[in-house]
Amino acid sequence: MMAVDQSVHGVAPSLSAKVVGSFAYLTIKDRLPTILTRAIDTIHRNKNKFFEEYGEEGIQAEKQTIHLLSKMRNELQTDKPVLALTDDLQDTESWNQYLRRHQGPQGDEESVSWFKSPWLYVECYMYRRIHEALWLNPPISDYDVFNEAKTQSFFESQQAVMGLCTYLEGINKSTDELSKNQLLDNFNKLLLVSLWGNKCDLSISAGQKNSQKTSPLESLSSLQPFILVDDSNMVWSTLISAQRPGQSGKIRAGRVDIVLDNAGFELVTDLVLADFLVSFGLAREIHFHGKSIPWFVSDVTANDFQWTIRQTMAANHKWMSKSGAQWQSYLKEGVWSYHDHPFWTQPHEFCDMAADAPDLYATLQGADLVLFKGDLNYRKLTGDREWDYTVGFDTALRGFGPAPLCSLRTLKANIQVGLQPGQGEKLTSQDPDWMTSGTYGVIQFYSPKSEQ
Structure with missing residues (x-):
C-alpha cells in the first residue's frame, strides 16, 4: 500500500474506500452505517421527550429527521453519488463548492460517490449531513445526537x-x-x-x-x-x-x-x-x-x-x-x-x-x-x-x-x-x-x- 513513489508524483493519493479491505473501506462499509443507526435510534428513543417539549410538531420533526438519516444510510450502503447540501447554514455554499470541485468541469456526479471519493471527505460529509437532517427539522434542530454518549x-x-x-x-x-x-x-x-x-x-x-x-x-x-x-x-x-x-x-x-x-x-x-x-x-x-x-x-x-x-x-x-x-x-x-x-x-x-x-x-x-x-x-x-x-x-x-x-x-x-x-x-x-x-x-x- 505504501509503495507509491512520491518523488515522481509529488503528492501521494488520498486514502479512499476504493481499495476493498482497506481501513477506509471497512470504515465506510461498517463503521459509518453503525454510527448512523445509533443516531437514528437515539432520536427515536427521545421521541417522548420531543413530544413533551414541542407536542405534535416534535413528533413530526423526529419522523422526518429519521427519514432523512435512513435515506442517507441507504445512499452510503449502495455507493450512491454524494449530494449537495440543501440547508442555508453559513458553510453550505463552501461545502457545495467543494463537491463541485471534486465533480470536475463536466459535473460528473457518478465520480463523487461514497466509496470512490476521498475517505476524509465522505466521513466529514456524513456528519455534516446528520447536522443538516436535524437543522431542516425545527423544533429539534439544535439536538446533539451524540450528547448522551459524550456525557x-x-x-x-x-x-x-x-x-x-x-x-x-x-x-x-x-x-x-x-x-x-x-x-x-x-x-x-x-x-x-x-x-x-x-x-x-x-x-x-x-x-x-x-x-x-x-x-x-x-x-x-x-x-x-x-x-x-x-x-x-x-x-x-x-x-x-x-x-x-x-x-x-x-x-x-x-x-x-x-x-x-x-x-x-x-x-x-x-x-x-x-x-x-x-x-x-x-x-x-x-x-x-x-x-x-x-x-x-x-x-x-x-x-x-x-x-x-x-x-x-x-x-x-x-x-x-x-x-x-x-x-x-x-x-x-x-x-x-x-x-x-x-x-x-x-x-x-x-x-x-x-x-x-x-x-x-x-x-x-x-x-x-x-x-x-x-x-x-x-x-x-x-x-x-x-x-x-x-x-x-x-x-x-x-x-x-x-x-x-x-x-x-x-x-x-x-x-x-x-x-x-x-x-x-x-x-x-x-x-x-x-x-x-x-x-x-x-x-x-x-x-x-x-x-x-
Missing part, C-alpha cells in the same frame, strides 16, 4: 479525572520550590497524559462505551515504548523561547492554542495541561478551538466545553471542584478562551486553510505554539494521503505552518509520516493493526521558523 463517557471516567485533579493540586502546592528539572518532568508527564487521553474516541468505537477508568499517570512509563515519534523536547524549548521580558522586567510567556479533539476524559487532560502551563508561567493565555456542530461522535463543542467545566466545579471531590473553579475563573479573566470556526467542520486538509479560511489562519499565526489533538486533526494536517512512512512531517504538511505546531495523536487511521527507515515495516510485521488500534502515539513537532 456517559465523562461520568465513566470520574476516577481518572479525580486522580488527575489530585495530581495537579500536588504540583500546584509546590509552585515555589519546583526546580527547572522538576518543572520539565511535570510538563512531560502532563503532555503524555494529554496524548494518551486521545485513546477515548467514540467515533472509532462507533459510539460504544470507551472511557478511561484509571488515571494514565500510573501507566506512563509502560506506555513509553508505544510512542513512535517523540518531539516533546522541541515543544518544551518552543515554550521556553516564547518567554520574553515584559513591563517592569517580569518574564512574559507566550500564547498556546489547543485544537481540541474528544470531549469526556480527553478534554479534561487538555484542561489540566492548560492549567499547568498557565499556573507555572509557561503560557500567558490559552485559546481552545472546538467544533461548531456535533462532529465525529465525541468531538468537543462549545456546549461540551462549558458543561465539562461546570460538572468539574460541581463534583463532590475537593480537588476536582477546586480545579473546575480555577478553570471557570481563567475563562472569566480571559486567560482562557474558547473559539470555534466553520473550517474545523469542513472536509479541507489544513494546507487549504490559508486560502479557504484566511481569518482562522491569521488567528493561529498569533500563537507561539499550536497543539493539534487527535487523529482527525492529524489526517487533516497530512491530507489523509498514502504517504510513505519516512516522508517528513514538514513535507506532508504541504506548506501549512501558521506557527510552531505539534500533533498529539494516538494512531487510529492508516497514515503516519516522519518515521525512521524500516520502522513502519518492522511495526507491520510485529502488529499488523499498529496504525489503527489506538495503541501507538506520536508527539510530532514542526516549526516554520526552523526553515527560514
Whole structure:
C-alpha cells in the first residue's frame, strides 16, 4: 500500500474506500452505517421527550429527521453519488463548492460517490449531513445526537479525572520550590497524559462505551515504548523561547492554542495541561478551538466545553471542584478562551486553510505554539494521503505552518509520516493493526521558523 513513489508524483493519493479491505473501506462499509443507526435510534428513543417539549410538531420533526438519516444510510450502503447540501447554514455554499470541485468541469456526479471519493471527505460529509437532517427539522434542530454518549463517557471516567485533579493540586502546592528539572518532568508527564487521553474516541468505537477508568499517570512509563515519534523536547524549548521580558522586567510567556479533539476524559487532560502551563508561567493565555456542530461522535463543542467545566466545579471531590473553579475563573479573566470556526467542520486538509479560511489562519499565526489533538486533526494536517512512512512531517504538511505546531495523536487511521527507515515495516510485521488500534502515539513537532 505504501509503495507509491512520491518523488515522481509529488503528492501521494488520498486514502479512499476504493481499495476493498482497506481501513477506509471497512470504515465506510461498517463503521459509518453503525454510527448512523445509533443516531437514528437515539432520536427515536427521545421521541417522548420531543413530544413533551414541542407536542405534535416534535413528533413530526423526529419522523422526518429519521427519514432523512435512513435515506442517507441507504445512499452510503449502495455507493450512491454524494449530494449537495440543501440547508442555508453559513458553510453550505463552501461545502457545495467543494463537491463541485471534486465533480470536475463536466459535473460528473457518478465520480463523487461514497466509496470512490476521498475517505476524509465522505466521513466529514456524513456528519455534516446528520447536522443538516436535524437543522431542516425545527423544533429539534439544535439536538446533539451524540450528547448522551459524550456525557456517559465523562461520568465513566470520574476516577481518572479525580486522580488527575489530585495530581495537579500536588504540583500546584509546590509552585515555589519546583526546580527547572522538576518543572520539565511535570510538563512531560502532563503532555503524555494529554496524548494518551486521545485513546477515548467514540467515533472509532462507533459510539460504544470507551472511557478511561484509571488515571494514565500510573501507566506512563509502560506506555513509553508505544510512542513512535517523540518531539516533546522541541515543544518544551518552543515554550521556553516564547518567554520574553515584559513591563517592569517580569518574564512574559507566550500564547498556546489547543485544537481540541474528544470531549469526556480527553478534554479534561487538555484542561489540566492548560492549567499547568498557565499556573507555572509557561503560557500567558490559552485559546481552545472546538467544533461548531456535533462532529465525529465525541468531538468537543462549545456546549461540551462549558458543561465539562461546570460538572468539574460541581463534583463532590475537593480537588476536582477546586480545579473546575480555577478553570471557570481563567475563562472569566480571559486567560482562557474558547473559539470555534466553520473550517474545523469542513472536509479541507489544513494546507487549504490559508486560502479557504484566511481569518482562522491569521488567528493561529498569533500563537507561539499550536497543539493539534487527535487523529482527525492529524489526517487533516497530512491530507489523509498514502504517504510513505519516512516522508517528513514538514513535507506532508504541504506548506501549512501558521506557527510552531505539534500533533498529539494516538494512531487510529492508516497514515503516519516522519518515521525512521524500516520502522513502519518492522511495526507491520510485529502488529499488523499498529496504525489503527489506538495503541501507538506520536508527539510530532514542526516549526516554520526552523526553515527560514
